[in-house]
Amino acid sequence: MHQTTNKNKVVSQPKQEKLIGQEEKLPINDFVVGNAVEVMKSFPEGSIDLVVTSPPYDELRDYKGYHFDFEGMAKSLYAVMKKGGVVIWVVGDKIKNGNKSLTSFKQALLFQQVGFNVHDVMIYKKKNTPFMRSNAYTNCYEFMFVFTKSSPKTFNPLKTKTVRQGIEPLPHNKGADGVNKKIKKELKPEKTLTNIWEYAVGLHGSTSDRIAFEHPAIFPEKLAEDHILSWSEEGDVVFDPMCGSGTTCKMAMLNNRNYIGCDISEEYVEIAKKRLHEHKD
Numbered sequence: 001m002h003q004t005t006n007k008n009k010v011v012s013q014p015k016q017e018k019l020i021g022q023e024e025k026l027p028i029n030d031f032v033v034g035n036a037v038e039v040m041k042s043f044p045e046g047s048i049d050l051v052v053t054s055p056p057y058d059e060l061r062d063y064k065g066y067h068f069d070f071e072g073m074a075k076s077l078y079a080v081m082k083k084g085g086v087v088i089w090v091v092g093d094k095i096k097n098g099n100k101s102l103t104s105f106k107q108a109l110l111f112q113q114v115g116f117n118v119h120d121v122m123i124y125k126k127k128n129t130p131f132m133r134s135n136a137y138t139n140c141y142e143f144m145f146v147f148t149k150s151s152p153k154t155f156n157p158l159k160t161k162t163v164r165q166g167i168e169p170l171p172h173n174k175g176a177d178g179v180n181k182k183i184k185k186e187l188k189p190e191k192t193l194t195n196i197w198e199y200a201v202g203l204h205g206s207t208s209d210r211i212a213f214e215h216p217a218i219f220p221e222k223l224a225e226d227h228i229l230s231w232s233e234e235g236d237v238v239f240d241p242m243c244g245s246g247t248t249c250k251m252a253m254l255n256n257r258n259y260i261g262c263d264i265s266e267e268y269v270e271i272a273k274k275r276l277h278e279h280k281d
């Protein structure tokens with residue numbers, strides 16, 4: 001897991017005073033049970049700052065008997081995002097009969113068609129993945145698509161400590177003689193992360209909240225936190241339309257953002273509510 005630093009990190013209650021006008025109509029710091037496509041119809045347009053979510057991967061046609069309207073989801077998200085808002089869409093591909101579904105790519109293209117910019121395609125690398133296939137390399141990643149409505153209004157780049165620090169002779173621009181001179185320079189103590197983020201998974205990796213594992217497909221809470229810190233400010237509205245065990249909502253709450261969670265399953269919303277309750281002051 002990478003060590004990140006971000007000066008904005010605080011742990012206290014969300015700032016309600018930043019919510020004015022349209023946002024008052026949102027179910028702020030609450031959960032909703034329902035199909036997110038329908039639920040979003042009740043949200044004012046342009047009211048959400050950040051979405052960090054992952055869809056039910058390739059069980060699109062039959063998730064607990066529910067049909068997953070992917071196109072409806074992308075269009076509704078476009079409507080409810082603020083200009084400059086960011087959607088983080090975490091998705092992997094299943095393999096059927098030796099064939100990767102590429103559902104991830106299809107979804108990314110559809111997001112582009114409905115109007116989002118594909119701002120970045122980041123990688124979520126899993127630290128402890130089991131060996132799975134005898135005729136291919138072990139898959140250890142999922143995509144984290146960064147979709148934006150226009151260019152992102154917030155970017156707080158996360159930093160990591162550099163390996164070497166202090167003063168060192170560094171290569172300097174070549175002169176006309178072609179000689180690569182060296183000058184003494186101070187190495188930077190920190191650098192911005194790359195777009196490949198690595199996380200441990202499982203208990204005490206993804207989270208230490210045992211209740212979260214009552215959901216079968218959680219993502220690491222550090223992943224949600226790193227995106228929340230990168231693409232939103234304190235007091236912003238962070239929405240997870242398919243919140244499952246409430247990972248995004250928990251990390252939004254702990255980082256002084258307002259959260260909204262939605263899931264089609266009442267059972268999962270109950271898990272999310274209990275999980276957040278355990279972390280409230």
Ligand SMILES: C[S@@+](CC[C@H](N)C(=O)[O-])C[C@H]1O[C@@H](n2cnc3c(N)ncnc32)[C@H](O)[C@@H]1O
Binds near residue numbers: 215220243268
């Ligand atoms: C991959 S899981 C999300 C897990 C979550 N990121 C976490 O860390 O716990 C996908 C979730 O989407 C929910 N879901 C599927 N279709 C939905 C829909 N149309 N509207 C809302 N939620 C839906 C499922 O119930 C499931 O909990």
